[in-house]
Amino acid sequence: MRDNLKGAALMMGAMATFTMNDAALKWLATDLPAFQVTFLRGCAATVLIVALSAAMGSLRRGIPRADRPWAIGRSAAEAGAFLPFLLALQHMPLANITAILAALPLSITAAGALFLGEPVGWRRWTAIAVGFIGVLLIMRPGTEGFDGWSLVAMLTVLLATLRDLLTRRLSRETPSLNVAAITAGFVTLLGLGLSLTEPWIRPDAAQAGMILAAAAFILGAYLCSVMAMRVGEVAVVTPFRYTSLVWALLLGWLVFGDWPRPLTLVGAALIAGTGLYTLWRETRVPMPRPVAPR
Structure with missing residues (x-):
C-alpha cells in the first residue's frame, strides 16, 4: 500500500476512535465531572500505551535526541488545544464551535503547502472545499x-x-507509540490540574468500565493520528478528518437516539464522496519508479 493510502486509512481510524472516545465521555459527563473523567481516562490510557510500548520494544528505543523537541512540542500543542476548546465550548453553541474546528483540513493543508513545501493541486483543494x-x-x-x-x-x-x-518533523526512527505516550501524559497532567477546580465523584462499576473503554479508544486515536501525519502527503491525508462527522452521526443515532435530518445526510454523503474520490484518484496516480543505480 502506498504511503498516501496508509495515511488515509490511519486518519480514518483516528477519527473513528476519537469519536468513540467523545461518545464515551459524553455518556460519562452526565453524572461525573468532565475534568475528573479526563484525568482518570488519561491515567488508564498512559498505562496502556506505556505497557504496549514496552511489550513491542519501542520503550527501549526511546526518542532520538534530535526528535525530542518535536515530540515535546507536539504533545504540548495537543494539550494546549484542549484547553481553549473547553473554554469556548462553555460559552458558545456546539454547532458553531464544531463548524469552526472543521476548518482544520483547510488550515493544515495550507500550512503543509506553505511551510513544508508539499504540492497541493486544484483537485485536492476542490475535494477539501466540497468536504x-x-x-x-x-x-x-x-x-x-x-x-x-x-x-x-x-x-x-x-x-x-x-x-x-510538528508531527511531520519527526524522523522515522522515533516510535509512534512513544510519541503517543508523551501526548497522553501531557493531556493527563492538564486534566489533573483542571480537575482540582471541581468536586470529585466516585465512579460506579459501569462508569469505571466506560472510562477504561475511553482509554482504549484514545490510545488508538493518539497512535493512529501520530502515524497518519507521518506518512503520505498532508493534502491527501488531512481531508479524511471529515469522516469524524460521519461517525458522530452513526453514534448519535445508535447510542443517543439522535435521528439525522435530510440535510445532515446530504452533508455526510458529500463528505464520504470526497473521501472516496480522493482514494480513487490516489489509486489512479502511478507510483514513482525507483531510480536505477548507475
Missing part, C-alpha cells in the same frame, strides 16, 4: 454565538495545526 460544504450542511451554524469566543475556538484550530506540522 467543508458537507460540514456546513451537517452543522448549519447560525450567526448567534459567533462572538469573541469564536476567536478562542480559532486558537484550537491554530494549535491543532501546529501539532500536526
